[in-house]
Amino acid sequence: NNNCYKWSLEGRCTNSSEDSVRAYCPFSCGVCMPHSCSAEKADEDFCNADLESHDEEHGGMHCSFWHHLPTRGRIDVYFLHEEEVLVGSLEPNSVFGVKTYEDHVFRLRDAGSQDLLATVRMFRTRIVLIIDEDFMESLKDCVDLPHETWQGSCDDWAPEGQCVPNPGFMTVYCSRSCYACHLRQEETRCTRRFLQMNQEPALRPGDLEQVFRDMNERSKKYSTAMRVLSQSPWIVTFDDIISEEEMAELLASTKVFNQSRDQGEANAFGMQEGIISSKRTSQTAWCQDTCKELPSYIAVINRIAEIVQVPSENFESMQFLKYHVGERYVEHHDMNNEKDNDFACGPRIYTFFLYLSDVEEGGETHFTQLNLSVKPRKGSGLLWPSVLSENPTVQDERTMHEAKPVLRGMKMAANVWVHLYDFSTPNHWACTGGGR
Numbered sequence: 001n002n003n004c005y006k007w008s009l010e011g012r013c014t015n016s017s018e019d020s021v022r023a024y025c026p027f028s029c030g031v032c033m034p035h036s037c038s039a040e041k042a043d044e045d046f047c048n049a050d051l052e053s054h055d056e057e058h059g060g061m062h063c064s065f066w067h068h069l070p071t072r073g074r075i076d077v078y079f080l081h082e083e084e085v086l087v088g089s090l091e092p093n094s095v096f097g098v099k100t101y102e103d104h105v106f107r108l109r110d111a112g113s114q115d116l117l118a119t120v121r122m123f124r125t126r127i128v129l130i131i132d133e134d135f136m137e138s139l140k141d142c143v144d145l146p147h148e149t150w151q152g153s154c155d156d157w158a159p160e161g162q163c164v165p166n167p168g169f170m171t172v173y174c175s176r177s178c179y180a181c182h183l184r185q186e187e188t189r190c191t192r193r194f195l196q197m198n199q200e201p202a203l204r205p206g207d208l209e210q211v212f213r214d215m216n217e218r219s220k221k222y223s224t225a226m227r228v229l230s231q232s233p234w235i236v237t238f239d240d241i242i243s244e245e246e247m248a249e250l251l252a253s254t255k256v257f258n259q260s261r262d263q264g265e266a267n268a269f270g271m272q273e274g275i276i277s278s279k280r281t282s283q284t285a286w287c288q289d290t291c292k293e294l295p296s297y298i299a300v301i302n303r304i305a306e307i308v309q310v311p312s313e314n315f316e317s318m319q320f321l322k323y324h325v326g327e328r329y330v331e332h333h334d335m336n337n338e339k340d341n342d343f344a345c346g347p348r349i350y351t352f353f354l355y356l357s358d359v360e361e362g363g364e365t366h367f368t369q370l371n372l373s374v375k376p377r378k379g380s381g382l383l384w385p386s387v388l389s390e391n392p393t394v395q396d397e398r399t400m401h402e403a404k405p406v407l408r409g410m411k412m413a414a415n416v417w418v419h420l421y422d423f424s425t426p427n428h429w430a431c432t433g434g435g436r
């Protein structure tokens with residue numbers, strides 16, 4: 001609707017009695033993420049604010065891809081307010097700064113032909129976009145990346161529409177095909193602001209202590225017994241926290257186990273590849289797709305969420321583990337290091353470990369600094385924190401642990417890792433390292 005921009009300036013997007021303005025004008029009302037529409041894409045749904053660009057299923061609007069600027073010549077920058085006002089020119093390799101606020105819209109035109117190259121809308125209060133060398137650099141030399149472990153092709157996947165429902169992988173590997181070159185850099189794509197995460201941390205200083213103190217009461221309806229193995233740091237077990245039927249359903253859904261991997265080096269855009277590691281000789285399977293829709297999965301996750309008092313958005317997907325005789329995981333910590341605080345999801349704050357089998361001999365979870373070993377018992381859970389109560393961004397070094405080699409029998413288990421902030425949103429955007 002041609003009036004959208006005008007209506008948005010009149011404040012009608014936020015007028016609660018005028019829901020239709022937001023519905024018809026998602027772009028002008030800032031429901032969409034920042035994006036632009038190059039001239040050649042101007043007819044696409046997401047460039048035209050209308051109901052068709054409204055994608056309920058994925059939690060709102062998806063208009064999140066800026067387009068690769070198809071020129072390297074001088075670009076004129078116009079501020080768009082009723083009329084276009086020229087505010088500056090961007091010479092190749094020059095720096096041009098423009099201070100801008102929420103709802104400002106700019107047009108970028110080729111200085112010679114005056115062809116429209118891009119329309120850029122600012123969102124959120126006081127975002128300052130500096131169109132400078134770094135910005136232009138991020139658009140330059142942008143190609144789709146080869147990806148060894150992936151059989152598909154950007155040429156097929158982008159036209160099929162994968163850029164929108166699968167923005168993380170597609171932005172990193174198919175940035176050119178998805179017109180997402182400016183989002184390749186982790187510093188741009190992975191901030192809480194860009195991801196529209198304004199979530200509070202799950203723990204404030206001191207909360208962790210209280211969470212464990214009240215835990216017995218909360219767990220009663222799910223577990224036949226909570227046992228406190230240590231209070232400093234807190235380490236507790238729960239008997240019969242998961243039922244036979246639930247274990248059977250979960251394990252039946254995960255037939256394909258692979259050699260366990262550790263996180264390798266991240267590529268230039270923040271995506272890590274898993275590497276086979278001698279530290280971890282077990283097999284791993286992630287609960288994905290249909291597994292995550294299973295009633296038992298949902299029930300177990302909600303149960304853990306209530307016990308630890310953290311919303312399930314903060315959880316990684318359940319990771320199943322299988323250890324044969326001789327297999328183990330050497331001493332490590334589940335929070336990698338202080339750098340985990342730089343991720344939008346923050347560090348892992350808890351591990352809720354589920355034993356899905358008994359083990360005839362060996363296979364204990366051993367807290368190496370505490371001289372404490374936990375014997376696997378089918379259906380039970382083991383919970384420990386990775387961070388300090390007084391400062392939930394700091395690793396609690398006392399919860400270093402290892403999985404002792406299985407000596408007889410087989411060990412089946414599962415990790416549920418809980419983060420300080422929402423994990424699902426940044427994970428969707430390939431902002432959690434990718435190899436986890």
Ligand SMILES: O=C(O)CCC(=O)C(=O)O
Binds near residue numbers: 363413
């Ligand atoms: O298998 C175990 O007992 C512990 C596994 C573990 O520490 C992990 O997967 O991070």
Ligand SMILES: [Fe+2]
Binds near residue numbers: 332334
């Ligand atoms: Fe661990």
